[in-house]
Amino acid sequence: MTGSAPAPVRPVAVVSGGSRGLGAVLVERLLSDGWRVATFSRTGGEFVDRTAAAAPDAFLWEQADLADPAALRRFTGSVLRRYGRVDLLVNNAAVLPGPELFLTTSPDRIAAGITTNLTGPLVLTQACARAMSRTGGGQIVTISSINALRGFRGVAVYAAAKAGLDGVTRALARELGPLGIRVNSVVPGFFDSDLTTDVTDTDRARIERRTPLGRVATVHEIADAVSFVVSPQASFITGQSIVIDGGITC
Numbered sequence: 001m002t003g004s005a006p007a008p009v010r011p012v013a014v015v016s017g018g019s020r021g022l023g024a025v026l027v028e029r030l031l032s033d034g035w036r037v038a039t040f041s042r043t044g045g046e047f048v049d050r051t052a053a054a055a056p057d058a059f060l061w062e063q064a065d066l067a068d069p070a071a072l073r074r075f076t077g078s079v080l081r082r083y084g085r086v087d088l089l090v091n092n093a094a095v096l097p098g099p100e101l102f103l104t105t106s107p108d109r110i111a112a113g114i115t116t117n118l119t120g121p122l123v124l125t126q127a128c129a130r131a132m133s134r135t136g137g138g139q140i141v142t143i144s145s146i147n148a149l150r151g152f153r154g155v156a157v158y159a160a161a162k163a164g165l166d167g168v169t170r171a172l173a174r175e176l177g178p179l180g181i182r183v184n185s186v187v188p189g190f191f192d193s194d195l196t197t198d199v200t201d202t203d204r205a206r207i208e209r210r211t212p213l214g215r216v217a218t219v220h221e222i223a224d225a226v227s228f229v230v231s232p233q234a235s236f237i238t239g240q241s242i243v244i245d246g247g248i249t250c
């Protein structure tokens with residue numbers, strides 16, 4: 001029998017929080033590398049509109065809040081109805097609340113911080129990993145923070161969530177490795193984005209002074225680490241937290 005070989009399946013990436021910052025850079029890169037990309041955030045915006053117009057078939061954005069498990073399940077349902085598979089999840093979205101001393105942080109704010117920054121990624125990871133397990137594997141990359149590794153005042157709840165996510169990375173690498181799913185974290189130090197606009201010039205200068213490489217990262221340097229972790233060159237790396245911080249934690 002003659003006939004042409006079936007077209008290779010175009011892989012599907014889910015990126016949480018792909019409307020701006022690091023998430024938007026990752027969405028752009030993945031699309032230009034040939035992935036189909038699905039993302040969500042609470043609000044859309046210029047990047048989402050532009051990307052949806054440029055890549056109507058390969059890009060999906062929906063409104064969803066990481067703090068709402070039902071919305072995350074609706075979103076992953078949409079992804080599977082549209083693309084039928086998930087090959088990569090980048091747990092990128094997070095909220096960094098303004099600095100707040102722990103002794104005066106209300107229980108509601110503790111619960112809200114953990115719900116958004118830890119429970120949300122867990123719910124999303126579970127839905128995506130189930131889909132990956134049905135198609136023979138995939139990978140999960142979680143954007144952590146050096147707050148998971150070192151103490152910084154005023155961010156205890158954010159640090160708890162990020163350290164928790166690094167623990168999840170190691171546990172899931174064990175649990176999902178036999179299913180062909182690699183699980184890693186990328187752990188950035190400071191880089192410029194909307195998340196860090198509140199950082200004062202004094203604090204920024206202090207960070208630069210304490211960083212062996214003498215500056216903060218660009219968002220592209222963090223995206224480079226994600227690109228490496230998801231590449232075939234990293235095919236034997238799992239369960240790792242890869243720190244990209246110019247040496248500030250060394």
Ligand SMILES: NC(=O)c1ccc[n+]([C@@H]2O[C@H](COP(=O)([O-])OP(=O)(O)OC[C@H]3O[C@@H](n4cnc5c(N)ncnc54)[C@H](OP(=O)(O)O)[C@@H]3O)[C@@H](O)[C@H]2O)c1
Pocket residue numbers: 016017018019020021022023040041042043044064065066067091092093094095096116143144145146187188189190191192193194195196
């Ligand atoms: N910037 C840094 O210096 C730094 C350092 C270490 C680690 N990180 C980590 O890097 C990742 C990306 O940070 P970034 O600086 O690129 O942040 P960013 O510029 O503030 O962008 C955050 C993205 O996540 C979305 N998002 C936030 N809260 C959400 C929610 N509750 N539900 C759904 N989407 C939500 C935002 O859209 P909406 O607001 O419209 O929802 C946006 O698309 C985060 O995990 C952050 O913790 C950043």
